Amino acid sequence: MKMEKQLFGRYNGADVIEYSFSNDSGMTVSCINFGCVITKIIVPDRNGKLENVVLGFESFEDYPKYSPYFGAVCGRVAGRIKGASFELDGKEHVLAQNEAPNHLHGGVKGFDSVIWATEKVEEENAIGLKFHYRSPDGEEGYPGNLDTIVTYLLTNDNELKVTYEARTDKKTVVNLTNHSYFNLSGNIKRDCSGHVLQLDSDRFLELAPDLMPTGKMLETANTPFDFTAGRKLKDGMETSYPQNVLVGKGYDHPLIFSKEGNNRIVLSEEESGRVLEMTTDQPSVVLYTSNMLDGEFEISGVKARNYLGVCLETQGLPDAIHHPSFPSVTLNPEDVYRANTTYRFLTNTLGV
Numbered sequence: 455m456k457m458e459k460q461l462f463g464r465y466n467g468a469d470v471i472e473y474s475f476s477n478d479s480g481m482t483v484s485c486i487n488f489g490c491v492i493t494k495i496i497v498p499d500r501n502g503k504l505e506n507v508v509l510g511f512e513s514f515e516d517y518p519k520y521s522p523y524f525g526a527v528c529g530r531v532a533g534r535i536k537g538a539s540f541e542l543d544g545k546e547h548v549l550a551q552n553e554a555p556n557h558l559h560g561g562v563k564g565f566d567s568v569i570w571a572t573e574k575v576e577e578e579n580a581i582g583l584k585f586h587y588r589s590p591d592g593e594e595g596y597p598g599n600l601d602t603i604v605t606y607l608l609t610n611d612n613e614l615k616v617t618y619e620a621r622t623d624k625k626t627v628v629n630l631t632n633h634s635y636f637n638l639s640g641n642i643k644r645d646c647s648g649h650v651l652q653l654d655s656d657r658f659l660e661l662a663p664d665l666m667p668t669g670k671m672l673e674t675a676n677t678p679f680d681f682t683a684g685r686k687l688k689d690g691m692e693t694s695y696p697q698n699v700l701v702g703k704g705y706d707h708p709l710i711f712s713k714e715g716n717n718r719i720v721l722s723e724e725e726s727g728r729v730l731e732m733t734t735d736q737p738s739v740v741l742y743t744s745n746m747l748d749g750e751f752e753i754s755g756v757k758a759r760n761y762l763g764v765c766l767e768t769q770g771l772p773d774a775i776h777h778p779s780f781p782s783v784t785l786n787p788e789d790v791y792r793a794n795t796t797y798r799f800l801t802n803t804l805g806v
Contacts, residue, residue, distance in 0.1 A: 455581040455610070457574060462486050462493075463514025468569045470514050475581045477610045480504055481799065483582075485525070489566040490585045490604050491517065492525035492634050497612065497799040500727025505640030507728065507799075509753050509763045518567065520751040520758075522744075523633035526566035527604055527618075528559040530589060530596050531783065532631040533708075533740065533772030536666045540775040542597065542625055542784065549595040556666060559633075561594035565602070566633070575607060580615075582607035591624065598624030598787075613798045620791035628791045629770040629783040635744060635763025636730060638723035642754060645761040646743060647691055652684035653719045653739065655709040659771065661700060669777050671710060672697070679709065684720070687743050687764060702745035704761065708738040708771055719766055727802045732766060734795040737781050740767035768795045 455477050462472035465488055472493060474484040482504075484494040493510040510524050511517055517524070538549040538557035550561035559566060570585040582605060589600040600622045607615040618630045637646055657671040658679045674680040678690040678698055690698045690705045698704060711717040719732040719739060742765040749758040756762070774780040785791050 455579070455608070457581055465514070465518065465569060470569070471572070473572070473583055475583070475608050477581070477608055477612065479610065479612060481608065481612045483606065483608050483614055485583065485606060486514070487570050487572050487585070488514070488517065489526040489568065490570055490606070490632075491566070492606070492632070495614070495634075495799075497728065498801060499640055500801045500803050503640070506754070507636055507638050507640060507730075509635035509637060509642070512754055516751060520749065522747060523559060523566055525632070525634045527585075527630060528633050528767075529565035529602065529628065529630045530560050530594070530600060531627050531629045531775075532559055532633075532767060532769050533629065534558050534666055536773050536776055540627065542627070547595050547597055556664065563594055565589070565630070570604070575605060577607070579610040580607050582615075596626055598622040598626040600626060600628065602630070604630070611798065612800070613796050615796045616794070618791065618793040620785065622785050623787055625784060625786050627775055627783050628785045629774065630791075630793060631740070631767040631769040632795070633765055633767060635765055636721060637763045638721065638728040638730060639726050640728070642756045642762060644725070645759075646764040647686070647688035647761050648723065648725070649687050649764060650684050650722045650724070651681050651687060651720070651741070651764075653681050653709065654712045654717065655679075655681060656712045657710045659708040659710070661697065661707060663700065665701065665706060667708070667771070667773050667777065669779070674709070679705075679707065681709070690743065691761065702760070704743035704745035705741040706743075706745060708740050710738045710771070721764065721766065722802065729800040729802055731798045731800060732768070732795060733798075734768040736768040736770065736793055736795065738769060738771055740765065740769060740772070742767065768793070
């Protein structure tokens with residue numbers, strides 16, 4: 455196993471370094487110290503051809519200019535917070551309205567757009583990076599000095615293990631996720647509409663027209679949100695079901711796992727034979743099929759357009775601070791925030 459690094463760009467006077475670590479079977483993960491962004495994941499198809507399966511830019515300058523959170527860690531709180539404010543112990547905290555009038559993915563200077571300190575990690579049959587960032591009390595309106603550690607660890611089993619830890623000196627809110635856009639066709643040869651998703655979820659959050667959760671949990675049965683037996687993502691793009699139409703013909707919804715503990719998500723693409731098997735200890739996964747990706751920029755030579763990638767953002771429920779029935783995202787000084795998600799890449803050798 456090996457790790458290489460190179461200068462990728464400059465941001466606010468700091469060097470942006472790209473780290474690439476490879477395992478013994480040729481899988482390579484590349485990431486940068488800006489936003490913990492995963493720039494590339496290179497894995498084989500069923501014929502052994504190595505290609506990139508996440509969306510990203512070749513040039514660093516495109517990340518702060520265009521990126522819709524490609525590959526980034528989102529925080530302090532991933533997802534939306536209604537009204538860009540919340541109350542803790544009787545005190546109101548006002549956040550940036552970076553999706554006015556609401557707050558999205560940690561604000562203008564969220565975890566996705568800061569420089570993180572890095573440290574190489576080596577274990578038996580595993581190599582990776584540990585990222586550290588201290589978010590000062592009051593940054594983006596959040597209370598408390600928050601020390602966050604994110605670890606990316608690549609194993610010889612073609613697993614990328616992502617772990618999150620956070621500690622605070624004042625009661626605050628934390629909900630972290632990685633916002634990678636997956637496209638298992640390899641090098642964006644096709645869009646993600648033909649990808650098949652399977653997971654055990656019996657409820658999903660209903661969204662209002664402003665994409666905020668209404669607080670109501672809808673049953674997935676007999677809707678395009680039922681993935682228990684596996685279904686193609688295009689089902690949600692082509693349906694007239696109101697919740698899919700609302701978000702731009704596709705998905706941008708938290709799917710709630712049917713049971714607590716570790717849960718499994720499987721994404722596959724028939725033509726390439728690639729399979730992504732995820733396990734997570736988080737209560738939900740936000741499924742986003744890049745319904746709003748259209749823009750005047752290119753992604754590794756491919757013009758941006760809707761449905762080029764699919765995000766599987768494992769996390770707590772969005773806007774939980776305003777919904778007492780949702781699992782809590784508050785963090786006390788005596789506690790430690792922890793979250794774990796593993797991404798394992800396989801191939802289906804049986805063919806279509």
